[in-house]
Amino acid sequence: MVRYDPSIYHGAAVHYRYGRPAYSPRLEALLTEELDLVGSTRLLDVGCGPGTLTVRLAHLFEEAVGLDPDPSMIAEARQAAQEQGIANITWVQAQAEDLPKAAPGPYRVVTFGQSFHWTNEVRVAEAVYDILEPSGALALIVHTVEGRPVPPSPGPPPIPHAEIRALVQKYLGSTKRAGQGTAPIRTHRFEDVLARTRFGTSRVLFIPGIPDLVRDTESVLSGYFSMTYSAPHLFGDRVEAFANEVRELLRARSPEGLFWDWPGDTEVILARKLG
Ligand SMILES: C[S@@+](CC[C@H](N)C(=O)[O-])C[C@H]1O[C@@H](n2cnc3c(N)ncnc32)[C@H](O)[C@@H]1O
Numbered sequence: 001m002v003r004y005d006p007s008i009y010h011g012a013a014v015h016y017r018y019g020r021p022a023y024s025p026r027l028e029a030l031l032t033e034e035l036d037l038v039g040s041t042r043l044l045d046v047g048c049g050p051g052t053l054t055v056r057l058a059h060l061f062e063e064a065v066g067l068d069p070d071p072s073m074i075a076e077a078r079q080a081a082q083e084q085g086i087a088n089i090t091w092v093q094a095q096a097e098d099l100p101k102a103a104p105g106p107y108r109v110v111t112f113g114q115s116f117h118w119t120n121e122v123r124v125a126e127a128v129y130d131i132l133e134p135s136g137a138l139a140l141i142v143h144t145v146e147g148r149p150v151p152p153s154p155g156p157p158p159i160p161h162a163e164i165r166a167l168v169q170k171y172l173g174s175t176k177r178a179g180q181g182t183a184p185i186r187t188h189r190f191e192d193v194l195a196r197t198r199f200g201t202s203r204v205l206f207i208p209g210i211p212d213l214v215r216d217t218e219s220v221l222s223g224y225f226s227m228t229y230s231a232p233h234l235f236g237d238r239v240e241a242f243a244n245e246v247r248e249l250l251r252a253r254s255p256e257g258l259f260w261d262w263p264g265d266t267e268v269i270l271a272r273k274l275g
Helices: 013-019 027-034 052-060 071-083 121-131 161-172 190-195 217-225 232-253
Strands: 042-046 063-068 089-093 107-113 132-144 203-207 213-216 258-261 265-272
Touching: 013 071, 013 217, 027 052, 027 132, 027 203, 027 265, 042 052, 042 121, 052 063, 052 071, 052 089, 052 107, 063 071, 071 089, 107 121, 121 132, 121 190, 161 217, 161 232, 190 265, 213 217, 217 232, 217 258
Parallel strands: 042 063, 042 107, 063 089, 107 132
Antiparallel strands: 132 265, 203 265, 213 258
């Protein structure tokens, strides 16, 4: 059983939008092709973080709800929606485990963007099944590098992830941390979890990630600060020292301060409620 630790993303939310790569540009097309989004439709985005999917997909739905237990993430999400003039989203501060009460259905689509693994998966999937309309869909969306073809670099050097991770280890030790404890290690496939629920079978679809994403030094650093295992609070009063060592390393690897970021393709695991 996963117990929610409110400190996992402490200090990370303000870095998230600037530091994390976007999902595939084909995501809207895929969801529109695969799912029936016509008529009066509602979206629930669980573990919405700074509104990454909620804000991006809200225009495909009549109403959208973004749910996340972290108040700083919700604040970022609210601001993102405001900046883009999107007015059909309701924000709910709650855990996925609080469903269905926290955000009652029905929904045509329920999304989890890199957040399902933080939840008690079987129990949460069952709650999602209950709040979906008949034929509604659950979509688990993640970046996947492993096993996917790597596109050619657009020019700048790749982000030196191995060297940055070595710096994280120098400051925080070799065990991956998260909040007050250690990061959960996922050894199972989402499809196998869903097979144990009323969803039964699911389909795994891949759409191409952004092949030519170029980020600057501060954005690379923000990417690390947006991760639970290198969130700012873990470094305590050595956070600036860490940031400066990363900046120095990045300067040495790219005097122009530009890096190619390959987030991988976007993997979408789709499961439907029986019609
Ligand atoms: C990796 S971020 C993903 C943010 C966004 N969905 C995206 O695609 O970029 C994971 C999010 O899950 C949230 N989270 C963690 N535990 C959760 C839980 N039990 N229920 C709902 N959300 C949770 C975190 O607060 C965080 O905002």
